[in-house]
Amino acid sequence: xxxxxxxxxxxxxxxxxxxxxxxxxxxxxxxxxxxxxxxxxxxxxxxxxxxxxxxxxxxxxxxxxxxxxxxxxxxxxxxxxxxxxxxxxxxxxxxxxxxxxxxxxxxxxxxxxxxxxxxxxxxxxxxxxxxxxxxxxxxxxxxxxxxxxxxxxxxxxxxxxxxxxxxxxxxxxxxxxxxxxxxxxxxxxxxxxxxxxxxxxxxxxxxxxxxxxxxxxxxxxxxxxxxxxxxxxxx
Amino acid sequence: xxxxxxxxxxxxxxxxxxxxxxxxxxxxxxxxxxxxxxxxxxxxxxxxxxxxxxxxxxxxxxxxxxxxxxxxxxxxxxxxxxxxxxxxxxxxxxxxxxxxxxxxxxxxxxxxxxxxxxxxxxxxxxxxxxxxxxxxxxxxxxxxxxxxxxxxxxxxxxxxxxxxxxxxxxxxxxxxxxxxxxxxxxxxxxxxxxxxxxxxxxxxxxxxxxxxxxxxxxxxxxxxxxxxxxxxxxx
DNA sequence: TAGTGGTCTAGACCACAAA
DNA sequence: TTGTGGTCTAGACCACTAT
Numbered sequence: 001x002x003x004x005x006x007x008x009x010x011x012x013x014x015x016x017x018x019x020x021x022x023x024x025x026x027x028x029x030x031x032x033x034x035x036x037x038x039x040x041x042x043x044x045x046x047x048x049x050x051x052x053x054x055x056x057x058x059x060x061x062x063x064x065x066x067x068x069x070x071x072x073x074x075x076x077x078x079x080x081x082x083x084x085x086x087x088x089x090x091x092x093x094x095x096x097x098x099x100x101x102x103x104x105x106x107x108x109x110x111x112x113x114x115x116x117x118x119x120x121x122x123x124x125x126x127x128x129x130x131x132x133x134x135x136x137x138x139x140x141x142x143x144x145x146x147x148x149x150x151x152x153x154x155x156x157x158x159x160x161x162x163x164x165x166x167x168x169x170x171x172x173x174x175x176x177x178x179x180x181x182x183x184x185x186x187x188x189x190x191x192x193x194x195x196x197x198x199x200x201x202x203x204x205x206x207x208x209x210x211x212x213x214x215x216x217x218x219x220x221x222x223x224x225x226x227x228x229x230x231x232x233x234x235x
Numbered sequence: 236x237x238x239x240x241x242x243x244x245x246x247x248x249x250x251x252x253x254x255x256x257x258x259x260x261x262x263x264x265x266x267x268x269x270x271x272x273x274x275x276x277x278x279x280x281x282x283x284x285x286x287x288x289x290x291x292x293x294x295x296x297x298x299x300x301x302x303x304x305x306x307x308x309x310x311x312x313x314x315x316x317x318x319x320x321x322x323x324x325x326x327x328x329x330x331x332x333x334x335x336x337x338x339x340x341x342x343x344x345x346x347x348x349x350x351x352x353x354x355x356x357x358x359x360x361x362x363x364x365x366x367x368x369x370x371x372x373x374x375x376x377x378x379x380x381x382x383x384x385x386x387x388x389x390x391x392x393x394x395x396x397x398x399x400x401x402x403x404x405x406x407x408x409x410x411x412x413x414x415x416x417x418x419x420x421x422x423x424x425x426x427x428x429x430x431x432x433x434x435x436x437x438x439x440x441x442x443x444x445x446x447x448x449x450x451x452x453x454x455x456x457x458x459x460x461x462x463x464x465x466x467x468x469x470x
Numbered sequence: 471t472a473g474t475g476g477t478c479t480a481g482a483c484c485a486c487a488a489a
Numbered sequence: 490t491t492g493t494g495g496t497c498t499a500g501a502c503c504a505c506t507a508t
Binding site for chain 1: 287290293295296298301303306310313406407408409410411412413414415433434435441442444445446458459461462463464465466467468469
């Protein structure tokens with residue numbers, strides 16, 4: 001969705017959160033929103049689609065757009081994600097850098113990252129915490145070709161923001177594979193769990209907008225602290 | 236996305252799978268597709284969006300729409316899902332019905348299903364198998380208000396297809412929460428695992444298009460046989 | 471029957487990539 | 490500079506809900 005549509009969605013969300021539609025739990029009609037904001041129907045529908053995807057509203061044909069009841073709990077979205085920091089804008093997101101070094105891709109990594117064997121890559125291992133709660137133990141690789149410089153200071157913040165705003169990289173899409181994994185000694189120690197404990201494991205391949213893979217990662221999530229949600233339309 | 240757009244996407248996908256674009260790994264331009272199929276740009280862009288969401292192609296502004304390299308392995312999509320049968324149209328999907336009975340909602344279930352305490356609900360427990368491999372142990376509840384009749388024969392097939400085609404229910408959206416769980420004795424026995432083994436657990440709330448919840452379920456996935464994938468744009 | 475969201479078209483202009 | 494996908498508008502008609 002476009003910037004304009006997201007901005008409109010944010011405005012409407014503020015009105016929802018202010019309780020403006022609490023009585024009827026129904027948004028203004030599309031035509032009313034068109035007039036209120038002076039935009040086209042295309043924009044209004046885009047904004048509503050953003051809100052619907054986020055699970056905030058659901059449109060009913062012939063009837064209106066209804067506000068969904070509040071969801072409880074804190075969950076990580078599984079689909080989107082410009083990184084964990086973007087997922088929790090209001091929370092204290094801290095990354096403890098456990099390893100940071102340039103290495104060379106072995107055969108297996110080269111295959112996964114579609115790069116040459118021995119191509120230089122950053123290897124970054126971090127413990128990700130939200131509000132001082134350990135959430136995940138992440139092992140990530142970044143092609144040095146696209147990320148020429150990195151240090152502990154940058155890695156302890158939002159790497160995605162750095163790559164986007166400072167390096168000018170443009171992200172395209174990600175592939176995620178979710179399965180079960182088990183904690184090694186180091187991961188367990190950092191997460192405060194026991195070696196051999198099970199973990200939800202997400203392998204993430206991130207591509208630039210030109211289709212080139214630039215980042216692969218292996219994430220082990222704390223089985224108590226991390227939950228995920230996903231909202232989907234069934235049409 | 237609309238039916239027309241999905242159909243167009245299917246046609247384009249057939250051409251992709253036939254290797255028609257293998258050389259350049261690039262689709263015809265939007266204008267060419269408009270002409271080839273005699274539809275508007277709206278439709279073409281919708282069809283490409285469908286393919287992009289499915290991870291088949293990625294559009295690059297100013298350049299074209301590119302075919303993605305083939306993915307390997309069999310994974311379950313985490314977002315969509317008209318049920319497991321729809322996810323694997325080419326595979327043998329079998330459900331073994333372990334329990335099927337009408338019960339009454341206790342306080343906890345009533346809260347989750349937004350129904351009255353003591354409201355009649357079907358409780359259905361099934362072992363879901365794909366190609367004879369046990370995938371998940373599912374405990375599901377359906378409001379009898381919306382699903383007046385059910386039997387083992389129906390439950391051993393696709394319940395969603397039954398509800399949609401035979402009962403005329405119209406689905407709206409689902410909420411999924413993914414976290415870690417552990418197998419009880421019965422689930423472990425059915426899945427061929429050990430009691431206390433870890434499992435990826437997906438709790439699923441399904442709503443009709445009018446926003447009414449009609450189905451809640453608790454799914455424990457076989458930690459070896461079930462993997463999930465998710466494709467997401469990062470814009 | 472009136473009102474609302476869903477689909478679709480035609481056309482304009484913008485942002486970006488490649489030649 | 491040209492061609493591509495991205496955004497946006499205006500307007501038409503359809504499908505469904507509510508009255």
